[in-house]
Amino acid sequence: MNVRPIVFVVVVVCCTVAGWIIGHHTLIRVDEESNQSENGQVVEKTSSVKQQKILKQGDNSIQNQTTSIKGGNSNQNQQSSVKGGITIQNQKSSVNNGNALMNIIVNNDKVINSIKNSEGMKTNKKPFLISAIKAKMQPTITTISNIQQAIRKAKPVVTDVNVNHDLKVYSHNGNDWISDNGICQTKDNFIKASLVNSWGYTPIYIHSPLDDKWVSGDLMKSGHWEGELVNLVSRLLNQDKDLQFVDLGANIGVFALSIAKLGRRVVAVEPLSINLQRLCKSVESGVSLDGKPFSDKITIIHNALSDMREKVELGKDFQNVGGTYVLKDSNEKKVQGSSVSGKYKDVVMTAKLDDILQLPNYDFKKVILKIDVEGYETKVFNGGQTFFDTVDVKAVLMEWRWHEGAHDLQQLLDFFLKRNYKAYNPKTNPLIQLQTQNAQRWPGDVLWQK
Numbered sequence: 001m002n003v004r005p006i007v008f009v010v011v012v013v014c015c016t017v018a019g020w021i022i023g024h025h026t027l028i029r030v031d032e033e034s035n036q037s038e039n040g041q042v043v044e045k046t047s048s049v050k051q052q053k054i055l056k057q058g059d060n061s062i063q064n065q066t067t068s069i070k071g072g073n074s075n076q077n078q079q080s081s082v083k084g085g086i087t088i089q090n091q092k093s094s095v096n097n098g099n100a101l102m103n104i105i106v107n108n109d110k111v112i113n114s115i116k117n118s119e120g121m122k123t124n125k126k127p128f129l130i131s132a133i134k135a136k137m138q139p140t141i142t143t144i145s146n147i148q149q150a151i152r153k154a155k156p157v158v159t160d161v162n163v164n165h166d167l168k169v170y171s172h173n174g175n176d177w178i179s180d181n182g183i184c185q186t187k188d189n190f191i192k193a194s195l196v197n198s199w200g201y202t203p204i205y206i207h208s209p210l211d212d213k214w215v216s217g218d219l220m221k222s223g224h225w226e227g228e229l230v231n232l233v234s235r236l237l238n239q240d241k242d243l244q245f246v247d248l249g250a251n252i253g254v255f256a257l258s259i260a261k262l263g264r265r266v267v268a269v270e271p272l273s274i275n276l277q278r279l280c281k282s283v284e285s286g287v288s289l290d291g292k293p294f295s296d297k298i299t300i301i302h303n304a305l306s307d308m309r310e311k312v313e314l315g316k317d318f319q320n321v322g323g324t325y326v327l328k329d330s331n332e333k334k335v336q337g338s339s340v341s342g343k344y345k346d347v348v349m350t351a352k353l354d355d356i357l358q359l360p361n362y363d364f365k366k367v368i369l370k371i372d373v374e375g376y377e378t379k380v381f382n383g384g385q386t387f388f389d390t391v392d393v394k395a396v397l398m399e400w401r402w403h404e405g406a407h408d409l410q411q412l413l414d415f416f417l418k419r420n421y422k423a424y425n426p427k428t429n430p431l432i433q434l435q436t437q438n439a440q441r442w443p444g445d446v447l448w449q450k
Contacts, residue, residue, distance in 0.1 A: 171302040172351035174309045180302045184280035196223030202261050203285040205278040212321040225254045244364045249372040253279040260297040263290040271304040271348045272324050306350040307383035314344045326376050353384025366392040375402035401444040421448040
C-alpha cells in the first residue's frame with residue numbers, strides 16, 4: 001500500500017496545529033507584556049488584535065463623522081472648514097456653530113489616545129504593529145488636530161436671532177418696481193463669518209474662498225474687507241444724523257451690513273443672485289445697535305444699473321465673485337476676460353439710478369453713496385442725473401482703477417466738477433485733495449465730496 005499520501009497529510013496537520021499553538025502563545029505573551037504597572041497604577045494596553053479591531057472601528061467612525069461636517073458649500077464639492085470664526089450652516093445637519101465638531105473630537109478621544117499611548121508600549125515582539133497603526137491613523141489624527149486648532153482660534157460669531165421675517169427686496173422690470181423676495185429663497189448651505197467693525201460684530205454669509213479669494217477670503221481670515229473705507233463712510237455719516245447710505249454694487253454686503261449695524265438706513269443694489277442670497281441671509285440674521293432688525297434698515301434691489309433699461313448678462317472674474325461685471329460696454333479688459341473666466345447664468349434687467357426715486361417707501365434726502373460696478377460707473381451716473389439733482393449726495397466713494405486713461409475719464413471728471421465736488425484720497429486721514437490734472441495717476445479708490 002502506498003503510504004506517502006497518508007504521511008503527507010499527517011505532516012500537514014501537525015504543522016498546522018503547531019503553528020496555531022505557537023501563534024496563540026505569542027499573542028498571549030504580547031498581551032501579557034502590554035499590561036504594565038506605572039506609578040503603582042495598572043495601565044491597560046490592548047493586544048495587537050484588539051488594537052486592530054479598535055483601529056478599524058474608530059477609523060470608520062471618524063471617517064463617517066468627519067464626512068458629515070463637510071457640507072458647508074454645495075457649490076464647492078462639499079469642501080469646507082472651520083476657520084477664523086467660520087461655521088457651516090446646515091439646518092438638516094447636526095453640525096451647528098462648531099458644537100458638533102467638539103462632540104466628534106470628544107467621542108473619538110479614546111481612539112486617538114489609544115494610538116498615541118501605544119508609542120509607550122515596551123514590546124519588541126511586534127514593532128511593526130506600532131508603525132502600521134500610526135501610518136493608518138495619521139490622516140484621521142491630522143484632520144481632527146486641524147479642527148481642534150481651528151476651533152481654538154475661532155472668533156466669536158453672533159448667534160442667529162431669526163427676527164427678520166419681512167425682507168424688502170425689489171427689482172425693476174423695465175416699467176415699474178415689483179417685489180422680488182423669491183430671489184432670496186434657496187436650499188443652499190452658506191458659510192457664515194463674523195463681519196468685524198469697531199462698533200460691533202454682525203453675521204455675514206460668504207462664498208468659499210476657492211471661488212472668492214479676495215472678499216470672502218479676507219472675511220474668513222480676519223473678519224474685515226476694505227476696513228479703512230468702511231470706517232471712512234462711518235465717519236462721514238456721523239457728521240450728520242440725517243445721512244443715509246446708498247450702496248451700488250453691494251456684493252455680499254460688507255458696506256451695507258456695517259452701516260446698518262450703526263443704525264442707518266441702506267439701499268443696497270446688487271445684480272448677481274448668488275450674492276443676493278447671501279446678503280438676504282445676512283439681513284435675516286442681523287440686528288443694529290438700536291436693537292432693530294436689519295430688515296427694518298436695508299432695502300435690497302435686484303438689478304444692474306445703467307443709463308437704459310435692458311436685459312444684460314454678467315461676466316465672471318476668475319476666483320473673484322466681487323469682480324462680477326455687466327458683460328456689455330464695460331471695461332475693455334474685463335469684457336475680454338470673459339472669454340477665459342466665462343459668465344454667470346443670470347440674465348438681469350438694468351434699471352436707472354433715477355428709478356430709485358420711485359422705489360416704494362424711498363425717502364432719503366441726504367446720502368453717502370458708494371459705487372463699485374467694475375468699470376460701468378459712467379453709465380450709472382449718466383442714468384442718475386435726476387437722482388443727483390434731487391437728493392443731496394454729500395459724498396461718493398468709487399473705484400477709480402478702471403478709469404485711469406479710459407476714454408470716459410474726462411466725462412467722469414466733468415460730471416463731478418460741475419456739481420462742485422472735489423476729489424480726495426480716501427485712505428489718508430486727514431483727507432488729501434487730488435489734483436484733476438493728475439487724474440490718470442490717481443489711486444485705485446477716490447472720494448468725491450462737496
